[in-house]
Amino acid sequence: MxxxxxxxxxxxxxxxxxxxxxxxxxxxxxxxxxxxxxxxxxxxxxxxxxxxxxGHSYTKGVGNTITYTAKTVDGKDVQKTTHWNMRSKLMAEMNEHEAVQKQWFDKVAAMPFEEVSKNADLMSFVNSAGGSLFKDNCAPCHQAGGVGKIGFSPNLVDDVWIYGGTYDKIQETITLGRNGMMPTFRGVLPDAKIQQVGNYVLSLSGEPHNAEAAKAGDAIFHGEGGCHVCHGADAKGNPALGSANLTDKNWLWANVPGQATAEGKLGEVTKVITEGVSRGKMPTWGGRLKPEQIKVLTLYVHDSLGGGK
Amino acid sequence: MPHADHTPLYQKRVPIYTRSVKGKFRNFKNAVLVLAFTVFFLLPWLPWTRHSAANQAVMFDLTTRRFFIFDVVTYPQDIFWLAILLFIAAAFLFFVTGLIGRAWCGYFCFQTLWMDLFILIEHWIQGERPARLRLRRQPWNAERIVKIGSSHALMILISFWTGFTFVAYFTYAPQFLQDFFSGHAAGVSYYTVFLLMGTTYLCGGIAREQICIYMCPYARFQSVMYEKDTLAVNYDARRGEGTAGRMAPTAGLRSREERQAAGHGDCIDCGFCVQVCPTGIDIRRGLQYQCTSCGLCIDACNNIMDSVAYPRGLIRYDSEANLRSTDPVKPHLKWKHPIVIGPAVAIMIMVGGLVWLVEHRTVIEVQVQQVRQPLFVVLSDGRVRNRYMVHIVNKTEREEVFSIKVRGVPEHAIDLGHLPEIRVHAGRDLSFTAKVDLEHELAEHTHELTFVITAQSDPDDRVEREVHFDREHESH
Incomplete structure (x- = not known):
């Protein structure tokens, strides 16, 4: 310049x-x-x-109240009206979204399972709503994606259903919970016999085993051990009791696939026979989730994960 | 506080009453005005045959998230087209500004167009500049109230129709017209129409040049794109001022020869260039940031030069370099500058890219993603299961039924649950789970498989997606 x-x-x-x-x-x-x-x-x-x-308060503003529905600790809906604040605004918006979702939940609730599963639009809703319900409530035990954990929670993606894999049975399991147990055989059978039963169980699903011991185990299984009372003479389990099918390749309590050696696999099986199972507890969700939420979850578990056969 | 002089902190607005002018720049501005308004105001009413939406040629349907632009239907996932379009617009602004200055401001800007129209209304109702100045000095008598009132009423009416037209692009216009005036349109549409009515009237009818001078950010950054060779509206001071300055054509100073002998330039100081200026500046003081480059002062000056029989072009499009040159040439576009060539190359690449993208748009979008939690699961009979999320977007305007098949594995290995068919509504999408179960032996040798998706209406057009198939490693 x-x-x-x-x-x-x-x-x-x-x-x-x-x-x-x-x-x-x-x-x-x-x-x-x-x-x-x-x-x-x-x-x-x-x-x-x-x-x-x-002081310890603040000016609340006028003419900007927000009304929303909240849940009390004992599950009752209560209407609350407060001055304008972000948290209440969020609650009111959540209420609105719930109202939008409700029409879908209502549709699912009004139809039989088989009808819903044939409807691509409703199944799309089941996939997303059921997926988030699963993540919120089920994944802590059944793991992300429902893969389960041997020795803790069943895999929901495969086709093995201890208590039955029909829509009705899955719904029953979620609503009422399950209490799976197996008695301990410590003191009931001597260790040598437990080893023989273990070999027999491994033989049922084609795992490495001692054939002679397995033969002896067969007799104990169907005789003095009384295993067949729950697991059945064919060892295929009984969904009414929740006893496992021992002839398939699926393991829940004994981590047989996780062991590389034959001794290790046998050790896993004998441990379960010796100690029994006391952790097969699934909590009841009847009071905690609404019936229509349980229905959506049932459809999600059955169709998106792996129910039926 | 020491002040060099007592400049007031605030400046009262100097009212501008522009004189109308005839000439080629005015004609060009009129042509742009008519074309732009015709397109903007009539386009939403153009019908177009559609199957899945209202019969409107251009409609930005926010509820179904589809933009209809004649035969092109865009979806939210086409947002890149918009990004490229905005990029082209920006590069084009740089390109034009580097070449011929603020051409956007003077001829095409919405502010200029609406301002021009509103000044035209004032001219129709209140008369030419002297009449408008006289009206302003009058007390608020009947004539002033009627003339000022009716011109502003007309401006507000046009502003309303501007807002209404804008909203009509987002809905089926004929239905909107009916709903709006019967009180049944959505609340947000009333809000938008009246908000845009207010801003249009405020910007075009009241604020006018204040927008360009104080508010517009484009005006500011266009200024820095000027090169010495950029063509801009300029006053030829050497010719206009001479050695003794400009002078009115008084007695003895009428002919060019007399003036040149006395050292006076060609500018007869008539002031028309100032009177026609919509931002109220004097172009003779050189290039100023207020100048929107509308060319009206060129028209005004050329008319005067014609009437006194001097050559035209005392005010003209010329470059700073040429005006300063001792050997001036005829003004012409100089494009050999990075600011011109760079954006030009970018525009060509981006236009090519956009055309390619629009031409190669697919009407069916398919994604097949393997479910990764878990990657695979061993079933009770030893078979291996992998699951896949299939997502199909139907971008056609018809409902479509799709068949989902697999290649590379037995045909019956795929299981879609109970879904009897995959039916996707027009403009909608659907996602569902597909399970693939393979015998243990087969699973060991299968690493990949292909999903083949075909629409029933066009079985020859197959979409194929290759996916992985996982299993436990043999070494285990």
Whole structure:
């Protein structure tokens, strides 16, 4: 900028470093009016919304109440009306979304399982709503994706169903819970015989075993051990009792697939026979989830994970 | 506080009453105005045959998340098209500005178009500049109230129709017209129409040049794109001022020869260039940031030059370099600048890309993703199961039924649960689980398989998706 031009521009007169100057171009008059408008706006805002702290409280604002439905600890719906705040706003929005979801839940609730499973649109809803219900409530035990954990919780993705894999049975399991147990055989059978039964159980599903011991184990299984009472003469289990099918390749309590050696596999089986099973407990969800939520979960577990046969 | 002089902190607005002008730039502006308004106001009413939506040629349907632009239907996943379009628009602005200055501002900007129309209304109702100035000095008598009132009423009416037209792009316009005036339209549409009515009237009818001078960010950053060779509206000071400055054509100073002898330039100081300027500046003071480059001062000056029989072009499109040059040439576009070439190349690449994308758009989108939790599961009989999430988007305007088949494994290995058919509504999507069960032996040798998805209406057009198949490793 030449000297001449610099002189023609209005400045504050301040000069720094020889030639650095501050311009004083006037603002348009309406500009300051927009500033006054923002002041007026802020006053209206103070009045309408929570603003000023006063001691341990604060101004709550007027004319901006929010009403929402909340749940008490014993599961009752209560209406609450508060002054405007973000948390209540979230609750009110959650209520709205629940109302939108409700029409889908109602549709599923009104139809038999088989009808829902044939309806691609409803199954799309089951996939997403059931998926999040599963993550929230079931995944802590049954693991992400329902893969389960040997020695803890059944795999829901395969086709093995201890208590039956029909829609009705799965719904029953979720609603009422299950209490699976196997008695301990410590002291009932001597260790040598437990070893023989173990070999027999391994032989049923084609795992490495001692054929002679297995033969002896067969006799104990169907005789003095009394195993066949629960597991059946064919060792295929009984869904009414929740006793496991010992002839398939699926293991829940004995981690046979996780052991590389024959001794290790046998050790896993004999451990279960010796100690029994006391952890096969599935809690009841009847009071905690709504019937329509359980229905969606049932459909999700049956169709998206792996029910039926 | 030391003040060099007592400049006021705030400046009262200087009212601008522009004089109308005839000429080629005015004609060009009029042509742009008519074309732009015709397209904007009539486009939502253009019918177009559609199967799954209202029969409207251009409709941005937010409820079904589809934008209909003639025969192109865009979906939210086509957001990249919009990104490219905006990029092209930005690069085009740089390109044009580097070449011929703020052409956008002067001829095409919405602010300029609506402002031009509203000034035209004032001219129709209140008369030419002197009449409007006289009206302003009058007390608020009947004439002033009627003339000012009716012109602003007309502006508000046009602003309303502007807002209404904008919203009509987002819904079926004929139905919206009916609903709006019977009070049945959605609340948000009333809100939007009246908000846009207010802003259009405020910006075009009241704030006018204040928008360009104080608010518009584009005006600011366009200024830095000027090169010395950029063509801009300029006053030829050398010719206009001469050595003794500009002078009114008083007695003895009428002919060019007399003036040149006395050292005066060609500018007769009539002030028309200032009177026609929509931002109220004097172009003779050089290039200023307020100038929107509308060319009206060129028209005004050329008319005066014609009337006094001097050559045209005292105010003209010319470059700073050429005006300063001791050997000026005829003004022409100079494009050999990075600011011109760079955006031009970018525009060509992006336009090519956009055309390719639009041409190669698919009407059926298919995604097949393997479920990774767990990757596989061994069934009780030793078979291995992998599960896949299939997601189909039907972007056609018809309901479609799809068949899902697998290749590379036995045909019956796929299990879609109880779904009797895969039916996807027009413009909707569907996702479902597909299970693939393979015998232990086969699973050991299968690493990949292919999903083949065909629409029943067009069995020859097959969409294929290759996916992995996992199993436990043999070494285990």
């Amino acid at each position: 030449s000297q001449d031009k610099a002189k023609s521009v209005n400045t504050t007169g301040h000069v720094w470093d020889d030639n650095l100057q501050e311009l004083t171009n006037p603002l348009p008059m309406w500009w300051i009016w927009t500033f006054y408008i923002t002041i007026v706006f802020s006053i209206i805002y103070w009045v309408m919304y929570p603003a000023w702290p006063i």
